[in-house]
């Protein structure tokens with residue numbers, strides 16, 4: 001029986017190395033209401049680094065377009081907002097990244113340990129930006145007090161439009177369980193929308209998280225890697241509207257190989273289309289094109305029978321077209337075997 005929870009928007013979480021433009025468009029087709037670019041260093045944007053600007057490309061099909069930036073310098077962050085505001089509909093500021101290469105410069109989640117600087121950064125970005133500014137954060141650094149609630153109130157006061165909270169501390173990184181109870185306290189304390197994030201993996205956990213937090217939206221990260229069809233599945237299983245699936249009958253998304261083959265083909269199609277567009281304007285190195293594709297090739301085949309041996313094959317096969325074909329063949333063979 002479907003769980004009764006009111007419909008809220010579903011967000012694809014920003015994920016470095018995962019949420020490239022083709023994947024974001026695919027997630028939208030699968031039912032994600034919002035997508036956010038992977039995080040990009042403000043310092044690189046202000047020095048006009050081409051690779052960083054390439055990461056922030058969008059497409060008319062991705063509306064609203066929400067680039068995410070991170071940095072330790074208030075000036076770089078504010079300047080990046082100014083540079084982005086003509087292309088972005090909303091700009092998201094990252095205070096959640098736990099990676100040492102980011103936190104050692106006091107950026108990402110480390111800024112939660114310097115709440116005054118964090119709030120000043122948000123305020124400065126809002127001051128210069130003509131588009132709304134949103135914030136993504138964790139519960140705290142995990143070394144001092146849990147201070148997400150205080151920070152949430154302060155960023156609301158300076159004008160942040162929305163907050164997304166990943167229910168873990170910096171210290172936890174991805175271990176333990178996301179604390180949805182802590183998110184519910186933030187939901188109760190502020191008037192702006194709060195998006196709950198952490199450990200939502202299916203319709204059951206989506207409904208449970210909504211019941212616990214009362215959040216205005218849900219953000220899904222790791223469970224969408226290699227499995228973007230999760231957005232449609234959640235909406236369908238929670239009786240949220242009755243939009244028809246983009247893959248059409250008779251595909252069964254409960255059959256992992258079938259769902260993944262559909263999604264993989266669609267990803268390749270979108271990626272080819274986008275690369276063609278980009279390459280007509282500028283030369284992008286082929287390694288860059290296939291880098292994302294290789295990561296997705298691993299994730300679209302992960303945990304399926306025979307995927308371990310297939311991974312080795314993938315390592316020796318990095319050319320973009322070959323990659324597309326070998327994943328296609330692997331998934332198609334699996335479906336045929338299942339049918340026998």
Ligand SMILES: Cc1cc2nc3c(=O)[nH]c(=O)nc-3n(C[C@H](O)[C@H](O)[C@H](O)COP(=O)(O)O)c2cc1C
Nearest residue numbers: 013014015016038039094166198199200220221222
């Ligand atoms: C591979 C990977 C890359 C990530 N990159 C980013 C990022 O660029 N920006 C960000 O705010 N969070 C990033 N995150 C964190 C996710 O957005 C999300 O907060 C986290 O995975 C918890 O949600 P989940 O339990 O649904 O995965 C990343 C997570 C993963 C697994």
